[in-house]
Amino acid sequence: MPDTIVGTRIRQRRREVGVGQAELAKKIGISPSYLNLIEWNKRRISPDLLRRTARALDLPADLLDGASESRLLETLTEIAHLPALEPLGVEREHTAELIGRFPGWAKAVAAMARSEREARAHANILSDRLSNDPFLSETVHHMLTRIAAVRSAADILSDYPDLPADRRERFSRMVHEESRSLSDVGEALAVYLDKAEEADRVMTPLDEVEALFEARDNHFSEIEAAAGALSDRLTDPRPIPRSTLARTLAEQNLTDPIAELIDGQSQVTTAAARKRAQKALLNYAVGAILMPLNAFGERAVALRYDAEALAQAFSAEIGSVCHRLTALPRRNDVPRFGYFRANAAGTIIEMLGLDGLALPRYASACPLWVLYRAQQAPETMIRQHASFPSGQRFVFVARARHTGVIGFGKPRHYVTDMIAMSEADAARTVYAPEPTTRAEDVGPTCRLCPRRSCVHRVEDPLAE
C-alpha cells in the first residue's frame, strides 16, 4: 500500500521541481516508460532505485519511502470508516491519492480528528462536573464552537469540489486557524484540570468551611436546638443591643458544643480552617438565637424575604439576616439563597454557594457583579438582575456596611454582603425584577466569557 503513495509522491515532486519524466528516468537509469509505470503506481520501486530517485529529486529518501505516509494512511483509513462519517460518502478508495497529492491536507484532517478525539475525551471526563463548574462549562462551550467551525469548513471543502481557488484557500485557512484554537483550548483545559486537581487536594480554610456548610445544607439542627433555648433569655433590662446579648449568650453557652461539632465531621481538617469554622458557626449560632428558624421563616414569607425589613424586625445585622436566609429549609415553596461576603479589595471572605452559581476558584470573578460595586453606595441595598452567557439568570442583592471601629478622622472600612437567588425564586421576594427591565449581562470570569465586546474585559477568552 505505501508504494501506491510513493509513486504519486515521485510524480508530484518531479512536477514541483520542473523535471521532465524522460530527464528523471535518464538520471536514475531507467526507461521513461518504466518510470511512468512507477509514477502511476503500477510498479513497485526497489529500495536502491528509491534512494537514487530521492537524490535526483533533492529529497530525503525517508520522505519518499512511505513510512510516515503509511501511518497517516492508517489514521485516515480509520477516520474514513467512522460510522458518524458514513453519510458523507467519504471516498475511501482515494485515501492514498489524497495523502500523495495533498499531504498537508491529509495531515490537517488527521490532526483535526486527533484534536476532536482528545476534546471529546476531555469532555467525557468532565461531564459530571459541568453543571457545577462555570469554568469547565464555558471551556467546553468554546471547544464545541471551535469543533463546529472546523467541521463545517472541512465538510464544505469535501462536499464542494467546484469551489473557486480563493474560497478553497479561505476555508482551508479557517480549518487551520480553528484547529489551532481547538488545540490551544485543549491544552489550557489540561493545565486547568491539573490545577483543579491540585487545588482539590490542598483546599484553603475558606474552602473547607464552605464544604462543611455545604455538607450540612447550611443547616445545623444541633445549634438550632441549643440556640432555641437561649432565645428566651434575650431580655436584659440594661440598654444592651440584642445582637450583643445574643453573641454573649452564644459564646458562653455554645463555644464547646460547636468545637465538638467540628471535631465530629470530616470536611475541616487544618487548624486554620478549624478556627475559621468555629467563628462561622458561632456567627450561625448568634443568628439562630436572634432569629429562631420557625419565627424567622414565617416573618420572611410575610415580608417577602426583604433582608432589611427582617433585620429591623429581629434587631439583627443585615449580614446575619443574609446568612440566616441560607439556612431556611429546602422546600419547593421556599426560595434558595446563596450568600457571599467580600471586602474592599474584592476578596471573598465568606461564601455559601447556590446551585448553578459558583465563583471561579482560580481567577478573578466578573467585575460587573454588584458584589464588587456595592461599596460605591454604602448602606444601600442594590439589586442586580444578572444574565450569564449560559442563559442562566440570577438576582443578586448586595449591601455594603461599615466594619471595625468608627470615629471622627478614622478611615471607614466596608464589607459587602450579597444574597443570590435564581430568577424564578426571586419572584417570591421583594427583589423580583421588573418585567420590563433587561437583565444585565455579566459573566463568570473574563477567561471564559464569550462576550467579546465587553469593555471591562481584562483577559482574552481561552479560545482566542
Added chain:
Amino acid sequence: MAKRVLLAEDEPNIAESLTFLLDRAGFEVTVETDGRGALTSALDAPPDVLILDVMLPEVDGYEVLRQLRADRRAEGLPIVMLTAKGQKQDREAALERGADLFITKPFANSDIIAAVQELSEGRPKPVTAVSS
C-alpha cells in the same frame, strides 16, 4: 424570488461557512453578529427563517427569542436555535420559549440546510399588520 434567512451568529468562521452553504442552497442571507441587531433586523424585515445563536453579545439568543415571540410583527417566524450547549435543560429552555428547532454545535451542514429548507417552506403566512 429567493427565500431570506437571517443568521444571528457572532462566530465569524461559523457565520461565513453557514452563509456559503445557505447561499449555495439558494437562500438570500443576512448576518447579524449581536442580539440587538438580530432583534432589530428580524422585526424591521422579518425573514423567512431566523437562525439564532444562543450566545450572542448585547442581548442573548434566549432574550431575542422571548422578545420576538412577544411581538406580533414577527408572528409565525420560524426560528432555529443554534448553540454549543447541548444539555437537556438548554434544549428545553429554547423550545419552551418558542423555538421551532434546536440544533447543537458541532452540527452537520446538511442538517442546517435541511432544517432551513423545511421551515422556509412550511412557514405560516406572517402577520404584517395589526388592526386596532
